[in-house]
Amino acid sequence: MAGSGKAHLRGREDVLIRAEDLVVEFPVSKDRVVNAVSGISLDVKRGETLGLVGESGCGKSTTAKSLIQLPPPTSGTVNFAGNDLTELAGEDLRRTRTDLQMIFQDPISSLNPRRKIGDVVAEPLRVWGPRESTEQKELVNAMLEAVGIDPQIARDKRPHEFSGGQCQRISIARALVLNPQVIICDEPVSALDVSVQAQILNMLEDLKADYGLTLVFIAHDLAVVKNVSDRVAVMYLGKMCEVSESNSLYATPAHPYTRLLLSSSPVPDPEANIDVTMVEEGDIPSPIDPPSGCRFRTRCEYATERCAQEEPVMRPVYEDHFVACHHPLVSVPEPAEVSA
Amino acid sequence: MxxxxxxxxxxxxxxxxxxxxxxxxxxxxxxxxxxxxxxxxxxxxxxxxxxxxxxxxxxxxxxxxxxxxxxxxxxxxxxxxxxxxxxxxxxxxxxxxxxxxxxxxxxxxxxxxxxxxxxxxxxxxxxxxxxxxxxxxxxxxxxxxxxxxxxxxxxxxxxxxxxxxxxxxxxxxxxxxxxxxxxxxxxxxxxxxxxxxxxxxxxxxxxxxxxxxxxxxxxxxxxxxxxxxxxxxxxxxxAGKIVEKAKTAEIFQTTEHPYTEALLRSIPKTDQPSHTRLAAIAGRPPTLIEISKGCSFSPRCPYAQERCFEEEPVLEETTPGHYTACWYRVGTPENQEAWDKNLAAGRLSTLAIDQGHIVDEVPVNVGSGGN
Missing domain, CATH: 3.40.50.300 (P-loop containing nucleotide triphosphate hydrolases)
Known part of the structure; x- marks a missing residue:
């Protein structure tokens, strides 16, 4: 869209999470706000992985956090398994939220350095889980084993004794221990080496199958998102650009922004033709004062008068492939653009 | 360039x-x-x-x-x-x-x-x-x-x-x-x-x-x-040593060191279909403190044989301009033999590449240094 619209939403009966018209604004001074998220609608089916991609500052983390009401969106609704989370408060909200867990980007700082691994993973159980300590211990052991950490060795150690990849697996164990339905993964592999990244991605796929999880996966690396996602949503400056089944998105990107992202991602191929003279000036516009109409127009080579006047609305281009753009690229579908 | x-x-x-x-x-x-x-x-x-x-x-x-x-x-x-x-x-x-x-x-x-x-x-x-x-x-x-x-x-x-x-x-x-x-x-x-x-x-x-x-x-x-x-x-x-050195095109086209190969294979690519199983490298790099005999990649290497744990390979020129430090270089018949042997024996790091399992060793107490 950088536009709005809900054409990409599916039938209510199929979906586990359905968020409509999410708006998140942060006040910065008396009469100015940061428009972090401006009218995002999305849905996730049970057992599906939704990938959220976009540059830093596009609002992908804010969108995901507003799903679990951290903080609640300025306006909009989040329907989870029949409840509107924005209507819930206090005890009800906290109890519902045990079904939605989150893992973060920096695995080391998301674990308390002064606590033992066994206690870190048992913490959610102390709040919500079984009261029996033997039962708690068994659950913790089972979860650590599920993420490939030996509980006998790890339980009494502290986070600094583990590598980044191991810490990330421990935070996944902590997220899983309450048997949630949804896990929101906020850039879970961005801080890791490629070899470790592969381990974590494979593991998430296994856990998803074993525990019947639904994932919302945020990343800026398009190849990583493609690897884990069933459906991908591309965001730009608080708006949705393109939503599609993932293979279709990468084969035939319809939004100029998606194509820009794809052509920028590094390809491990020495034959790839790189024209180093293509250096753009400028920057992503400020979300305090976003461009009118289509928010991507200031960087778009196809932008016309219409793009400044009128905000594009989500519309279908193929089956399960939607784009919000006045000048979509699909009349010339060129899968070769992927490696350009 | x-x-x-x-x-x-x-x-x-x-x-x-x-x-x-x-x-x-x-x-x-x-x-x-x-x-x-x-x-x-x-x-x-x-x-x-x-x-x-x-x-x-x-x-x-x-x-x-x-x-x-x-x-x-x-x-x-x-x-x-x-x-x-x-x-x-x-x-x-x-x-x-x-x-x-x-x-x-x-x-x-x-x-x-x-x-x-x-x-x-x-x-x-x-x-x-x-x-x-x-x-x-x-x-x-x-x-x-x-x-x-x-x-x-x-x-x-x-x-x-x-x-x-x-x-x-x-x-x-x-x-x-x-x-x-x-x-x-x-x-x-x-x-x-x-x-x-x-x-x-x-x-x-x-x-x-x-x-x-x-x-x-x-x-x-x-x-x-x-x-x-x-x-x-x-x-x-x-682990502080050069394991492979070559012209850029060479290293991608005729990868010789198992570590380079593993690095290349563990990267997700946009032209692979969704949910492709990635070839993860087992374990993690050594701590660089204890001096180990043999090749430092051997504990994680899917091709490692007895010789690799005993004798350290030197960086040799295999083809003009292409240097590799490995006893069982990728692409050689010996390498294929080593793979088959390890797979048959159920070596964990071989299975890790083959099926994408996590193989983890005991956590070590010393930080891994570097960046």
Whole structure:
């Protein structure tokens, strides 16, 4: 869209999470706000992985956090398994939220350095889980084993004794221990080496199958998102650009922004033709004062008068492939653009 | 950037011979860089690739002589033009920094001074090394910022780093590095903290400036995607040693070292269908403290045989210009045999590659160092 619209939403009966018209604004001074998220609608089916991609500052983390009401969106609704989370408060909200867990980007700082691994993973159980300590211990052991950490060795150690990849697996164990339905993964592999990244991605796929999880996966690396996602949503400056089944998105990107992202991602191929003279000036516009109409127009080579006047609305281009753009690229579908 | 531009060996710009950097730490001697040799021609681009803790950053910092402290033990030789950098007094090094060899660091927020306007940070170098006047330096700073494509350079010089985005900050650090037209530029993970679109721009900018100034560049990164198509030659480092060295196209087309192969296979690619199982490398790099017999990659290697645990392979030239340190090189019949044997025996690291399982060893108490 950088536009709005809900054409990409599916039938209510199929979906586990359905968020409509999410708006998140942060006040910065008396009469100015940061428009972090401006009218995002999305849905996730049970057992599906939704990938959220976009540059830093596009609002992908804010969108995901507003799903679990951290903080609640300025306006909009989040329907989870029949409840509107924005209507819930206090005890009800906290109890519902045990079904939605989150893992973060920096695995080391998301674990308390002064606590033992066994206690870190048992913490959610102390709040919500079984009261029996033997039962708690068994659950913790089972979860650590599920993420490939030996509980006998790890339980009494502290986070600094583990590598980044191991810490990330421990935070996944902590997220899983309450048997949630949804896990929101906020850039879970961005801080890791490629070899470790592969381990974590494979593991998430296994856990998803074993525990019947639904994932919302945020990343800026398009190849990583493609690897884990069933459906991908591309965001730009608080708006949705393109939503599609993932293979279709990468084969035939319809939004100029998606194509820009794809052509920028590094390809491990020495034959790839790189024209180093293509250096753009400028920057992503400020979300305090976003461009009118289509928010991507200031960087778009196809932008016309219409793009400044009128905000594009989500519309279908193929089956399960939607784009919000006045000048979509699909009349010339060129899968070769992927490696350009 | 092109291979044909590489001049003959005799006029090397930088020649590194048997360079080692060890750190004395509480737990023993950490061999961060261990016997590394390579040479770089003027105008050439070299990529240094490896995981965190493989010694790639320490290597570039050692060449620049930025590793200070009583616990650093450096040996070997670094020849830059006609000078032996390791023998120079520190005072002479300060003339080399910026003027002859410059560096761009990973995190532009911490490498720029947060309380000094960017214009002064750029012109500071020009004034110190070229001895120009204040007004002239300011003019040069504007020109430099313009050359790294910073919009409205005239007003940008009066900004502080926090007022700029990550990509713009990295452009400023590139402008600083280029200020005195160095002959060699070290770029240490220059784009790791940035978005893909910005990464693409910064890498293009570095490539363009390098062509314009016919400067040599060493690009240090953990991402093979970044060095592909942008370098002439690649060094792959593991546990402080070079395990494979070849022309960029060679290393991708006829990968010989199992570690390079594993790195390449573990990268997710946009042309693979969704939910493709990735080939993960088992375990993690060694701590570099205990001296192990044999090849340091052997515990994680899917092809490792008894010999690999006993005898350390040396870096040998296998085909002209292609050096590999491995007993069972990828693509040889011995390698295939080793794979079949390990698979039949159910060796865990082989299964890890084959089926994408996690194989983890006992956590070790010492930090893995590096970046």
């Amino acid at each position: 092109t291979e044909s531009a590489t001049p003959s060996r005799s006029e090397a710009l930088l020649e590194v011979e048997d360079l080692s950097t060890h750190f004395s730490i509480g737990a023993g001697r950490l061999r961060a860089v261990d016997g590394v040799s390579f040479s770089l021609q003027p105008g050439q681009t070299m990529g240094i690739v490896g995981e965190s803790g493989s010694g790639k950053t320490v290597l570039s910092r050692t060449i620049m002589r930025l590793n200070l402290g009583n616990n650093v033990h450096t040996s070997g030789r670094v020849r830059f033009l006609d000078k032996d950098l390791l023998e120079l007094p520190m005072k002479a090094m300060t003339d080399i920094w910026g003027q002859e060899i410059a560096m761009v660091f990973q995190d532009p927020m911490t490498s720029l001074n947060p309380v000094v306007k960017v214009g002064r940070q750029v012109s500071e170098h020009v004034r110190k090394h070229l001895g120009v006047s204040k007004t002239e330096a300011k003019k040069l700073a504007v020109e430099l910022l313009r050359s790294v494509r910073i919009p409205e350079a005239e007003t940008a010089i009066d900004r502080y780093p926090h007022e700029l985005s990550g990509g713009m900050r990295q452009r400023v650090s590139i402008a600083i590095a280029l200020a005195c037209s160095p002959k060699l530029l070290f770029a240490d993970e220059p784009t790791t903290a940035l978005d893909v679109t910005v990464q693409h721009q910064i890498l293009n900018l570095l490539g363009m400036q390098q062509q314009e100034r016919s400067m040599a560049m060493v690009l240090v990164t953990h991402d093979l995607g970044v060095v592909a198509g942008r370098t002439d030659e690649i060094l792959v480092m593991y």
